[in-house]
Amino acid sequence: MTLADDYNIYIGSSTGAFKGVNLSKDKCIIKNIQNVKYITNKASVLALNWGNVEESELLIAYSGQKIKIYDTDFKNFNTNTDVSFGEGDIVGVSRYDECILTAVKSGDVKLWRYKTEPDQWTNFNVGPQLECMKHNKHSNIIATGGKENDLKLWDLNTTKNIFSAKNVKPDEFDLRRPVWVNGISFLPNSDKVAVCSKQGYVRVYDPKITTQRRPVLKVDIPDVALSCITTTNQSHYVIVGSTTGDMMAVDLRGKGKPCYKYKGFAGCVKDIACPLNENLILSVSLDRHFRVHDFHSKKLLRKDYMQSRLTSILVRSDFSLENETKKEEQEHSEEKGDSDEKYDPEHFEMNQVTRENYAESKTNKNTSDYDDESDIEIVDEIDNDEDKQDESEEDGEEEGEEEASENEYYTETDEDEKENEEDDGESDEGDEMFPLANSNKRKLSSSDAGKNKKSK
Amino acid sequence: MSEITEAKVERLAEKVSIAHTVHRKRVVMKDLLKAKKKNKKVARQLRRKCGEKPQVPKTLENTREPDATVLDDNDENAERLEEVNRDLDTDEFCSYFNCEYEPKVLITYSTSMPSRKTRRFVKDLTHIIPNSMQFLRNGAAIKKNVSKVVANGFSDMIIINEDQKKPNGMIISHLPEGPTAYFRLSSVKTTKELNMKYDEITSHRPEVILNNFSTRLGNGVARMLGALFHYSPEFKGRRAVTFHNQRDFIFFRHHRYQFDKQGKRAALMELGPRFTIRLQSLQKGTFDSKFGDFEWIIAGRRHEMETSRRRFFL
Numbered sequence: 001m002t003l004a005d006d007y008n009i010y011i012g013s014s015t016g017a018f019k020g021v022n023l024s025k026d027k028c029i030i031k032n033i034q035n036v037k038y039i040t041n042k043a044s045v046l047a048l049n050w051g052n053v054e055e056s057e058l059l060i061a062y063s064g065q066k067i068k069i070y071d072t073d074f075k076n077f078n079t080n081t082d083v084s085f086g087e088g089d090i091v092g093v094s095r096y097d098e099c100i101l102t103a104v105k106s107g108d109v110k111l112w113r114y115k116t117e118p119d120q121w122t123n124f125n126v127g128p129q130l131e132c133m134k135h136n137k138h139s140n141i142i143a144t145g146g147k148e149n150d151l152k153l154w155d156l157n158t159t160k161n162i163f164s165a166k167n168v169k170p171d172e173f174d175l176r177r178p179v180w181v182n183g184i185s186f187l188p189n190s191d192k193v194a195v196c197s198k199q200g201y202v203r204v205y206d207p208k209i210t211t212q213r214r215p216v217l218k219v220d221i222p223d224v225a226l227s228c229i230t231t232t233n234q235s236h237y238v239i240v241g242s243t244t245g246d247m248m249a250v251d252l253r254g255k256g257k258p259c260y261k262y263k264g265f266a267g268c269v270k271d272i273a274c275p276l277n278e279n280l281i282l283s284v285s286l287d288r289h290f291r292v293h294d295f296h297s298k299k300l301l302r303k304d305y306m307q308s309r310l311t312s313i314l315v316r317s318d319f320s321l322e323n324e325t326k327k328e329e330q331e332h333s334e335e336k337g338d339s340d341e342k343y344d345p346e347h348f349e350m351n352q353v354t355r356e357n358y359a360e361s362k363t364n365k366n367t368s369d370y371d372d373e374s375d376i377e378i379v380d381e382i383d384n385d386e387d388k389q390d391e392s393e394e395d396g397e398e399e400g401e402e403e404a405s406e407n408e409y410y411t412e413t414d415e416d417e418k419e420n421e422e423d424d425g426e427s428d429e430g431d432e433m434f435p436l437a438n439s440n441k442r443k444l445s446s447s448d449a450g451k452n453k454k455s456k
Numbered sequence: 457m458s459e460i461t462e463a464k465v466e467r468l469a470e471k472v473s474i475a476h477t478v479h480r481k482r483v484v485m486k487d488l489l490k491a492k493k494k495n496k497k498v499a500r501q502l503r504r505k506c507g508e509k510p511q512v513p514k515t516l517e518n519t520r521e522p523d524a525t526v527l528d529d530n531d532e533n534a535e536r537l538e539e540v541n542r543d544l545d546t547d548e549f550c551s552y553f554n555c556e557y558e559p560k561v562l563i564t565y566s567t568s569m570p571s572r573k574t575r576r577f578v579k580d581l582t583h584i585i586p587n588s589m590q591f592l593r594n595g596a597a598i599k600k601n602v603s604k605v606v607a608n609g610f611s612d613m614i615i616i617n618e619d620q621k622k623p624n625g626m627i628i629s630h631l632p633e634g635p636t637a638y639f640r641l642s643s644v645k646t647t648k649e650l651n652m653k654y655d656e657i658t659s660h661r662p663e664v665i666l667n668n669f670s671t672r673l674g675n676g677v678a679r680m681l682g683a684l685f686h687y688s689p690e691f692k693g694r695r696a697v698t699f700h701n702q703r704d705f706i707f708f709r710h711h712r713y714q715f716d717k718q719g720k721r722a723a724l725m726e727l728g729p730r731f732t733i734r735l736q737s738l739q740k741g742t743f744d745s746k747f748g749d750f751e752w753i754i755a756g757r758r759h760e761m762e763t764s765r766r767r768f769f770l
Contacts, residue, residue: 015539015542015543015546017539032535032539036535036538036539036542037538037542039539039542039543039546040542040546041543041546041547041548041550042546180747198747225746225747227749243747243748243749243750244750244753244755244756245750245753245757263757263760264760265757266752266753266757266761267749267750267751267752267753268740268749268750268751270749286740286749286750286751287751287752288525288672289524303524305524305525307536307539307540307543307672308539308543309740309751
């Protein structure tokens with residue numbers, strides 16, 4: 001777990017200002033990491049990404065094809081490298097095999113292997129007007145897409161195209177549907193890739209099905225130019241933001257539909273991040289504000305003015321609202337009942353949900369191929385287990401039974417997913433876990449039906 | 457004194473309550489209102505005698521809701537202010553404010569057949585804005601032709617939209633990199649409608665007064681409006697154009713002034729045109745309402761944003 005004075009969110013802006021935020025339940029500290037005297041609109045932050053698994057290294061891509069590496073442990077900028085190759089701004093940055101990976105607008109992807117000679121550095125072109133490049137963490141796959149440049153997956157070792165998407169069928173007037181991939185995100189615990197577009201659609205591709213290059217799921221959000229997409233801690237939801245300041249959650253179960261809408265924006269949503277352990281949505285916007293929404297209640301929990309137009313956000317994977325977790329947990333074990341009174345009811349519910357989620361993610365993690373878990377995380381899990389035991393002791397046997405049944409359920413759902421992935425997902429699972437969410441869904445579905453009737 | 461008047465008010469109020477005909481009630485009511493007014497006056501006079509200063513009347517402006525983007529000048533905000541200043545110093549208008557180029561403005565219409573009033577209004581604009589020209593596009597697409605406009609050396613582009621033969625919208629786009637603002641245009645009075653003649657308007661470069669823009673968004677808009685005019689005014693012409701922001705409505709006026717012999721007061725003569733604009737959206741980049749990134753937009757979320765009459769954005 002991070003230290004109390006450490007930042008758990010990093011934000012980049014178009015002025016080149018780079019900010020660290022320490023968000024916890026009772027306070028929010030925002031500080032400029034880069035000296036404000038030297039910021040300029042000519043060197044704006046375009047992309048942020050972690051450089052390693054321990055998240056001690058942060059890659060920052062600036063306009064003018066420059067990259068800085070920030071060390072989060074020592075809190076200083078290590079290097080300032082010029083990565084000029086191809087034309088246009090950097091659209092994505094990552095680290096693979098101990099070398100920096102960059103992609104620029106002209107479609108040139110390059111691996112900067114500084115240890116070897118420049119002749120051996122890998123570079124390849126992925127097509128013009130590139131808008132987005134995402135690297136699937138812990139693997140050798142990158143996904144690219146842009147304007148009239150549909151999703152493509154590439155193997156970094158062989159620089160070969162693994163998968164290239166095919167456009168959907170023409171519309172009822174036999175007109176070709178325009179393509180403008182603007183955001184890519186790898187869905188957790190599967191090989192699927194979700195894509196959002198300025199043409200107003202979210203599509204999910206499954207590269208494993210080699211016979212089908214068209215999307216396995218397509219959700220149209222007409223007349224909304226989507227600008228960014230991100231996955232949440234629940235694998236069947238993605239969050240998308242639009243250029244006109246709309247943010248919504250899209251449910252990928254069944255035929256898929258936009259379900260929640262988050263309010264409070266005045267300008268383009270530039271980037272969204274969802275922490276793994278909390279049901280929160282953190283977003284940055286061109287209207288110079290950083291916002292925190294609750295996932296299910298859709299409430300705007302926080303809004304902070306940050307002076308510059310914000311472009312990108314990055315969250316630690318161990319992000320948690322409780323900043324001094326260990327201390328609090330000690331209190332838990334000592335006082336048990338009393339500590340619960342500190343929470344307001346909403347938050348308490350939220351916390352319980354997150355714990356259950358955590359259990360789910362844990363089971364999933366075991367199955368997934370993420371082997372490089374740091375020691376710290378494992379400690380956390382143990383802590384969490386203790387917590388659970390405490391709870392079960394408090395509430396008696398019934399709670400324990402429920403838990404057991406839930407666990408059974410998880411195994412069932414896992415199997416289900418394996419058997420048929422496109423199964424209609426409205427099962428009992430949601431009922432137990434998110435009573436709020438389901439009630440909303442029902443309302444929405446009925447209203448959706450109404451809309452459909454009208455449109456027909 | 458005040459006690460006497462108060463007693464009178466009370467007595468009359470009692471009479472009103474027991475009045476049994478409508479006519480009687482009306483008569484007594486009249487007296488009551490009079491007495492109340494007098495009571496107020498007496499009380500005020502007493503307060504003045506005691507040395508109390510008159511209170512400031514409450515208006516929407518001075519009770520406006522605090523905006524997060526308005527930063528007070530104190531030590532806590534020093535870093536934030538520095539950041540804002542650096543942002544302003546290096547934004548799209550920095551080259552104008554460093555006097556690196558002379559603005560050249562293209563004014564065009566939304567249709568290929570503009571109405572008489574719109575044409576007159578645009579003609580007025582060309583008289584106000586130095587180094588500007590009007591242009592009939594004949595249906596040429598704006599998005600596609602921005603590059604051509606830039607190639608011709610224009611620094612800004614204004615598009616006047618019209619509806620029902622009246623100008624009702626104004627798009628101001630800074631070139632070559634934006635931003636683009638869309639304003640709703642209303643209460644347009646052309647020079648002719650104000651019974652003024654074009655002979656009155658000299659060709660001297662005017663002074664520009666940008667009034668009352670306080671928030672960060674307002675600052676950006678003010679810079680944009682200011683950048684339409686030449687940076688060095690010719691004071692000999694004694695012309696002044698004013699963009700006055702009041703409750704998010706930006707009022708435009710054009711005057712010629714003359715100081716009296718003591719040089720303390722100025723006499724104003726309005727030259728026209730006269731119009732009011734209200735910001736609808738501010739977009740990053742050149743005109744692209746479909747795919748452009750909006751920095752601020754009110755369309756579609758008016759009820760969400762206009763939560764109070766005391767909330768202003770500029």
